[in-house]
Amino acid sequence: MNIQTVAKPTLEPATGSSGVKMALLSNRMEGIARKMQNTLFRTARSGVLNTAHDFSCVVLTADCRLLATAESLPIHTLLGPDLMCEAVRRHHKTLKAGDCYIHNSPYEGNSHAADHCLIVPVVDEGGTPRFFVLAKAHQADCGNSKPTTYMGDASDVYEEGALIFSAAKIQSGYRDNQDLIRMCRARIRVSEQWWGDYLATLAAVRIGERELLTLGEEFGWDALEDYAESWFDYSEEKMVQAIKRLSTGSTTVHSGHDPFPGVPDGIPVNVTIKVDAEAARIEVDLTDNVDCQPCGLNLTEGTASTAAMIGIYNAIKDHSVPVNSGSFRRIDIKLRENCAVGIPRHPASCSVATTNLADRVSNPVQRGIAEIAPGFGMGEGGPIMPPAMGVISGKHPETGEAFVNQIFLGITGGPGTPTTDGFLTLIHTGNAGLCRQDSVEVDELHHPLFVNGRHLVADSEGPGAFRGAPAMEAEFGPIDGCEMTLIYTSDGTVNPAAGAAGGGPGALADQYKRRADGTLETLPACHAVKLSPGETVISYSCGGGGYGPPETRETARVLADVAAGLVTAERARAVYRVAITPDAAGLPMIDARATAALRAEAQP
Incomplete structure (x- = not known):
């Protein structure tokens, strides 16, 4: 292919026509993240990726600041990618073109061990790193001691058992490190599936690298660095404007995770929110909480910080604020080491760090801001991970091949807001509705699974002037000739999604096993249930909390x-x-x- 040489456009200070150029470059950056996402979505093999869309792709500056995210999952992408890229720079002093690093350490910024991240430094022709591209993909299996990517009952990381990589170089000179590839193939139950997902994720970051190199050639690297600083400044100013619309005040909101293996009394969560509208700053203090617990619910530094920030971005009611390191400047998150909702110490397990306890941070933040600033904030989204969002595993009766995959068959959970009813397919606050509900037909084609039905449950919404989303019931089980294991980590069977500003709570989650004779068996909230042909699981997700007094609806x-x-x-x-x-x-x-x-x- 012949490439024409063109004059490089220039960027002026962020005034006049340069504002248009900044907007155009921002769209180009977002477009690069979307190209990465489309590549991963269209080429991945696991249903959790190519059906549920549980992955994210982002662009960061060379000094590890988040720049572009497109439609990435919030819990994946706010204050985690920067920590992971910093780990790459800390462990590898020299970054070269053709390098790629695999990283999934919960102790160095990642979400949980199941989210494999590939990180590529974008290095110019002179050998200078200019950007990072990062793709995070939830795996069908990550080598845990049980066939699930959510080990809620793991007392520590050793019992969890996942392969954990700390910024390990998986490619040099665009060639794979076969030592690491063999480790994954040997440990992961569906190794061919993992290999396909690895290649899809690798293609995503390499396309991001290619597109950024092209952009640098077109505009010049110095101009792109100037753009990044201008974009961060603009984003900060948009956040300033959004915070100034709030009221000044502070509140402490109490929440808590249900009782679980290792934590028979549950995990209480205290969230203190301070809004200084005049100074345009929001602080969330998570330090007054329990130490890391002997279960898989502990948050990572990335997910604890991000969960608090999700609540803030949900609450300010201004979707024009860019979500990047510029707008982050107006937010202060206080964490402490060895805290269940803070910075974990090895060997605490963080296997479920993207969902359950993370939502018990996000939801109180958005509810607390509703208390401080009427007309802002939200009710609480439905607690997460009922059986219809569990991980199924077994052997296909026709082929004898092993299968492992997370399903998304029936979860709602959206909270009421000051102006809208709850988003029906939110799933949970951490993915903001960007993960997708599975197609019944596709799930049944991919796995030896039969879905008896799914439907919304009447009178399960959190009542309010704007109601929460109703709950969903789903019933499913293995086909004839198949034994299946379902592992899930359901929260919300005891503590519902609370309403805000006078709104009511959503319905509780619940789960049952229907035996072959039709009788029902109540199942615990965190469980590995064995299903034989003729047996099914009935899953009830939580309803979302309402906003405002229901009698004013x-x-x-x-x-x-x-x-x-x-x-x-x-x-x-x-x-x-x-x-x-x-x-x-x-x-x-x-x-x-x-x-x-x-x-x-x-x-x-």
């Missing part, structure tokens, strides 16, 4: 929910104070006079 919205089967007429009357009666055709309608009387009674 617009009556037309209540009627629509009743018509859709999400709320019964009885609940509409008792909770929302709306009287619903059938019309001549038997369809629901509002009894305006009775509703007025009900709402008058509800007035203080």
Whole structure:
């Protein structure tokens, strides 16, 4: 291919036409992250990647500041990639073109051991590192002692058992380090599947590298560095404007994870939020919490910081604020070492660090900001990881081949906000709805699995002026001739998603095993359940918390929910104070006079 030499565009200070150039370059950077994502999505082999979309791709500056994320999962990408790239620079003093590093250490910034990250330094022709590209991909299997990527009952990292790489060089000169490849192939249960996912992730970072080298050739590296600084400054100013719209104040919000193996009383969480609107700063203090616990729920430094920041970005109600290291400047997160929601010490297990306890940090932050600044914040999203989001494993009865994969068959959880009802397919605050619910047909094609059904559950929403999302029920099990293991780590069977600003809590999670004779067996919240042909699991996800007093909900919205089967007429009357009666055709309608009387009674 012949490449024409063109004059390099220049960037001026961030005024006048340079603002347009900054916007164009920002779109180019986001476009590079999207190209990386599209590559990984279209070429990965595991369902958790090519169906559920549980991966993220980002661009960072050479000094490890987050620059572009596209549609990456928040829990993957706020304050983790910078720590991981710093680990690369700390362990490898010289970075060369053709290098690639595999990193999944929870003790050096990663989310949990199941998220394999490939990190490539983008090095110019003179040998100077200019950027980093990072792709994080959740694995179908990561070598844990059990066939799951979520070891909630692991007392420490040794019992967890995953392969953990600390910025290990997996490519030099664009050639694989076969020692590391053999380690993964030998330890991971579905080694061919892992190999395909590794190649997909590698292709993503190499495409990011190629595109950045092209961009550097087009604009010049100095111009791109000037752009990055201007973009960070602009992003900080947007965050300043967003925080100044809030009220000044502070509050401490208490939350807590359900009882679990290793923590029979659960894990209490205390989150102190301080908003200084005049100085345009938000502080979240997580230091007043318990030490690391003998279970897999402990957060990493990356996920603890990121979880708090997710709550902030959800709460400020301004989606024009770029999520990058510039807007991060206005946020202070206080953590302490050896804390369950802080900085873990080896050998604490962080196997479930992206989901359960992380949400018990994000949700109190967004609920606390609702207390400080009325009209902002959110209710709590539904706690996470019911059986319908578990990991299935076994051997296919036709081929005898092993299978391991996480499924996403039925999770809702969206919280009510000051202006909207809960997002039905949020899944949880950490992925912000960017992971996808599985197609039943695709799951049944890929695995020896049969889905009996899934549907929304009436009267399970967190009531409010804007309600939380209703819960979802899903029932599934193995096909004839197949034995299957399902491992899950469900939170929210005891502590529901709380509402905000007068909103109510969402429904609790629950789970049952339906035996072959049709009888039901209640299952614990964290469990490895064996399923034989004819047996199924029934999974109930949590409903999201509501926002605002339910008796102030617009009556037309209540009627629509009743018509859709999400709320019964009885609940509409008792909770929302709306009287619903059938019309001549038997369809629901509002009894305006009775509703007025009900709402008058509800007035203080």
